Amino acid sequence: MSAAHATGDAFATTVTASGGPVPSTVEDEAVRGTTRPPTRKIGWGHTLRRDWVLYAMALVPVLFLLVFRYIPMFGNIIAFRRFRPGGSIIGDEWVGMRYVELFLNDPNFWNVFGNTVILGGLTLLFCFPLPIVLALLLNEVRQRAFKRVVQSISYLPHFLSVVIVVGMVMQLLSLQGTVNQLIEAFGGEAIPFLQRSEWFRTVYVGSEIWQTVGWGTILYLAALTTVDSSLYEAARIDGANRWRQTWHVTLPGIRPTMITLLILNIGLFLNVGFEKVLLLYNPLTYSTGDVVSTYLYRVGLVSNNFSYATAIGLFQAIIGLVMILSANFLSRRVVGASLW
Amino acid sequence: MVTQSALTAPSSGGGMSIGPRDSKGYKAFTWFNGSFLVVLCGFMLYPFVTVLAQSFSSAGAVKAGLVNVVPIGFNVDTYRVVIANDLFWSSYRNTVVYTLVGTTIAMVLTTLLAYVLARKALRGRNVLIGIAVFTMFFNGGLIPNYVLIQTLGLKNTMWAVVLPGAISVFNLLVMKSFFENMPSELEEAAKVDGLGWWGIFRRIVLPLSKAVLATMILFYSVAIWNDWFAAFLYLDKQELFPVTLYLRNMIAGASSTASQGAAAAGSTKEAISANIQAVTMILTIIPILCIYPFVQRYFVSGIMLGSVKG
Numbered sequence A: 001m002s003a004a005h006a007t008g009d010a011f012a013t014t015v016t017a018s019g020g021p022v023p024s025t026v027e028d029e030a031v032r033g034t035t036r037p038p039t040r041k042i043g044w045g046h047t048l049r050r051d052w053v054l055y056a057m058a059l060v061p062v063l064f065l066l067v068f069r070y071i072p073m074f075g076n077i078i079a080f081r082r083f084r085p086g087g088s089i090i091g092d093e094w095v096g097m098r099y100v101e102l103f104l105n106d107p108n109f110w111n112v113f114g115n116t117v118i119l120g121g122l123t124l125l126f127c128f129p130l131p132i133v134l135a136l137l138l139n140e141v142r143q144r145a146f147k148r149v150v151q152s153i154s155y156l157p158h159f160l161s162v163v164i165v166v167g168m169v170m171q172l173l174s175l176q177g178t179v180n181q182l183i184e185a186f187g188g189e190a191i192p193f194l195q196r197s198e199w200f201r202t203v204y205v206g207s208e209i210w211q212t213v214g215w216g217t218i219l220y221l222a223a224l225t226t227v228d229s230s231l232y233e234a235a236r237i238d239g240a241n242r243w244r245q246t247w248h249v250t251l252p253g254i255r256p257t258m259i260t261l262l263i264l265n266i267g268l269f270l271n272v273g274f275e276k277v278l279l280l281y282n283p284l285t286y287s288t289g290d291v292v293s294t295y296l297y298r299v300g301l302v303s304n305n306f307s308y309a310t311a312i313g314l315f316q317a318i319i320g321l322v323m324i325l326s327a328n329f330l331s332r333r334v335v336g337a338s339l340w
Numbered sequence B: 001m002v003t004q005s006a007l008t009a010p011s012s013g014g015g016m017s018i019g020p021r022d023s024k025g026y027k028a029f030t031w032f033n034g035s036f037l038v039v040l041c042g043f044m045l046y047p048f049v050t051v052l053a054q055s056f057s058s059a060g061a062v063k064a065g066l067v068n069v070v071p072i073g074f075n076v077d078t079y080r081v082v083i084a085n086d087l088f089w090s091s092y093r094n095t096v097v098y099t100l101v102g103t104t105i106a107m108v109l110t111t112l113l114a115y116v117l118a119r120k121a122l123r124g125r126n127v128l129i130g131i132a133v134f135t136m137f138f139n140g141g142l143i144p145n146y147v148l149i150q151t152l153g154l155k156n157t158m159w160a161v162v163l164p165g166a167i168s169v170f171n172l173l174v175m176k177s178f179f180e181n182m183p184s185e186l187e188e189a190a191k192v193d194g195l196g197w198w199g200i201f202r203r204i205v206l207p208l209s210k211a212v213l214a215t216m217i218l219f220y221s222v223a224i225w226n227d228w229f230a231a232f233l234y235l236d237k238q239e240l241f242p243v244t245l246y247l248r249n250m251i252a253g254a255s256s257t258a259s260q261g262a263a264a265a266g267s268t269k270e271a272i273s274a275n276i277q278a279v280t281m282i283l284t285i286i287p288i289l290c291i292y293p294f295v296q297r298y299f300v301s302g303i304m305l306g307s308v309k310g
Helices: A003-016 A026-032 A046-078 A097-104 A107-127 A129-139 A146-161 A162-175 A177-183 A197-212 A215-224 A229-237 A241-251 A255-267 A274-280 A283-289 A294-300 A306-334 B002-008 B024-055 B059-063 B075-084 B086-117 B125-137 B142-151 B169-182 B182-191 B197-208 B210-226 B229-234 B241-258 B268-306
Strands: none
Touching: A026 A274, A046 B086, A046 B125, A046 B142, A046 B197, A097 A306, A107 A129, A107 A255, A107 A283, A129 A146, A129 A215, A129 A241, A129 B024, A146 A197, A146 A215, A146 A229, A146 B024, A146 B268, A162 A177, A162 A274, A162 B024, A162 B210, A162 B241, A162 B268, A177 B125, A197 A274, A197 A283, A197 B024, A215 A229, A215 A241, A215 A255, A229 A241, A241 A255, A241 A306, A241 B024, A255 A306, A274 A283, A274 A294, A274 B241, A294 A306, A294 B142, A306 B125, A306 B142, B002 B241, B024 B268, B059 B268, B075 B086, B075 B268, B086 B125, B086 B169, B086 B197, B086 B210, B086 B241, B125 B169, B142 B229, B169 B210, B182 B197, B197 B210, B210 B268
């Protein structure tokens, strides 16, 4: 089986999604509950006798998920209960919506919420379309060796720890760094970028682009190989030049991939790189750099207001969940492609 | 079979065949495109090159901002200083240990669960899948996780760093779809030969899954190697820190000196740490760079696997 053929098959399900009805997937069933009526009735006793090994194999991993994923989910109950550090994991007494009201009336919260939306929006605006552009440009490269080198180099930043990335950013943007050397060479004055709140967003988004643009092309490049070459043939016969071929054949061909990734990006919109912001910001840049997750980190773990921070975190998680569900729902309704 | 061959598939399909009639405009575009991509690679590599150059330069040259691409005052003394530092070594050793232990735990748990979830006829399978998938979209959040680790008494132990990330649902689904696409005849034949589920898993499935297992090992180990936040959150003792946290503290220290003495001429401490920082960064990146060729190939194929739905 040829390689290109294999990737073609791999994407077949996604590609057909734009046309016909949404293909039913496993996750699909899992989320909505079983859709198929049970074909046969067998008692649990029989099932257990036959498959107990499988259940035993799943036991530890499932216990792991219950302890490390689900207990924290229920631990969110301390958003509504007073929590004493070192006390019970589910808090001591009910306080109702007190903490929710507290943050809804907290001007700091709305400030960081605004920052989060702006930073998330800017990231989406740049980090979503740029990989598509890069993938299209790479797709026009005919020397395979050159293409491969460019790919390898542009993927590299993805594998670095965020600590290293921030370290590099700080070196490059320091007063003696390359960027300021260039500014001074052109007669400007050195800018302490990391101490200026008006530069924070640029720095953050810029480093985010550097780190993600290459890696982001992978799925698009894969999708591009599946575009039916007879469509290009037909377009050429109709007199379409390369640009029109790209517009009318290539882009529609990778549309399902674009939509899938857009949904994912929208769902993760509010999770703006918490770790990167935490490493990159400082009190001088709080006014633009502080986001919901870093704010709740400081409120919760630096100032020890566990319940208050949990209320904020729960609010953020629910918004995230709602956003990904509605993005998925909208795209299923409007364009007929969805994650599940 | 689809996924198995996708796993070894190179990422590029070589573009499309294009007729001989390229317009002048398109030729110009090709030139522009090539040059653009070369410049882009320059941008991508520049930070690495600078850090590498700084790591071999004299402290004075780095402080004065003379080092960009070529080392100035070439020396390896900074490497000697860093390597002679006990704290650096203990951090580095911790990172290696955390990566080995964490990857092992993660692989065992993920493989077991993925294998079970790939048995399509298993009763309760959808419930189990639901339990796993839901955690992708809703997670407990920072504080409840912190409280959990504290309550379990894992603070200031290796387990706080190594355990919480043990099952990545994305990896789980990739692996599950790989197992699902194995030819079922193999399994049937093994059953006829009297192998149970465990026997099939160990003797048939695992040996046939080397590629996907390698991919997953790389996914997990790179993630753990690069992680700093779990350690930052749960570890207070310096001797437990991984090298990423060691580096983070060094950078944070340097930048706070920088902001304190913003205009008031950079202290020598800052210059030294810029140098030492560069060396520490290089030493942290090196293992990743060494396995990068493999990492890249497997990561690409892993991502492709992940895009096979269901």
